[in-house]
Amino acid sequence: MGIKQAIVKTALPLIKPGMVVGFGGGSTVAELVNEAANHVNDIQVVTPSPTTHQLATVLGYTVIDSQYCDRVDIAFDGCDQLDHHGNALKSGGGIHANEKIIATLADQYWLLTQKDRLVADKFDTKTPLVLEVLPHALALVMRTVAAHGGQPTLRTANNRDGMTLTDNGNFLIDCHFPSYDELPLLNQQFATLAGVVETSYFDHLVTNAILGDGEAGTVQRLFN
Incomplete structure (x- = not known):
C-alpha cells in the first residue's frame, strides 16, 4: 500500500452516509473520492475543483454548487504547507478562493498531505x-x-x-x-x-490533518 492509499484509508471512516462532503483538488483527494464511491456513496458532494467535479459526476455522486450550499459536514483538501496551529498555504492550484468558501462552510476541514509539508515554526518562503x-x-x-x-x-x-x-x-x-x-x-x-x-493563506481554518510519511510508511493525525 502506497502512502497516499494509507492516508485515504485513514480518512475514509470520517465520511458518513447522508453527509454533505467537500472534496478539493489534487491526487490524494482524488484517491479518496474514488475510494468513497465504493464504500459510502450516499453523500452529496461540493467541490471547488473542476477536475474533482468531473470525477465525482462520473462516479455517480450528487454534486451540488457551493452557491446553493449553506453548510458542509466535512471537507478534505491538500496543501503546500501547514503549521501546528491549523494554518496553511494553498498556493499551487490557484483555486484557493473557492476552496476557502468550502473550508469556511465546513464543520470540519481536514487536510490530507505529506508529513514533510508540516513546518516546524514559520512557513518557508519557497511557497508564494x-x-x-x-x-x-x-x-x-x-x-x-x-x-x-x-x-x-x-x-x-x-x-x-x-x-x-x-x-x-x-x-x-x-x-x-x-x-x-x-x-x-x-x-x-x-x-x-x-x-x-x-x-492563499488559510488562517486557523484547518480542523485537523492526516499526514503521511512516505519513508517510514506511517500515517498520523496533526491533532489527536
Whole structure:
C-alpha cells in the first residue's frame, strides 16, 4: 500500500452516509473520492475543483454548487504547507478562493498531505502567497505588494499565450517575500486591499490533518 492509499484509508471512516462532503483538488483527494464511491456513496458532494467535479459526476455522486450550499459536514483538501496551529498555504492550484468558501462552510476541514509539508515554526518562503485579483486592480495590487517588500509576479498560462485566469475570471499574483515572520499581518493587509478577492493563506481554518510519511510508511493525525 502506497502512502497516499494509507492516508485515504485513514480518512475514509470520517465520511458518513447522508453527509454533505467537500472534496478539493489534487491526487490524494482524488484517491479518496474514488475510494468513497465504493464504500459510502450516499453523500452529496461540493467541490471547488473542476477536475474533482468531473470525477465525482462520473462516479455517480450528487454534486451540488457551493452557491446553493449553506453548510458542509466535512471537507478534505491538500496543501503546500501547514503549521501546528491549523494554518496553511494553498498556493499551487490557484483555486484557493473557492476552496476557502468550502473550508469556511465546513464543520470540519481536514487536510490530507505529506508529513514533510508540516513546518516546524514559520512557513518557508519557497511557497508564494498568492492573491486572486480583479483585473482592474492589477496595477494597484502589484504596486502594494512591492511596497511591502514582496516580488509580485503575474501568473501566466503554461499551455497557451496569456495570463492564467481563475474560474472566476480573475488574475493570480504570486507574491514572494524574503521572510514570513509577519505572515498573518501581511495576509490581513492584502485581504482587505481593494480588488483582492482572496489570499492563499488559510488562517486557523484547518480542523485537523492526516499526514503521511512516505519513508517510514506511517500515517498520523496533526491533532489527536
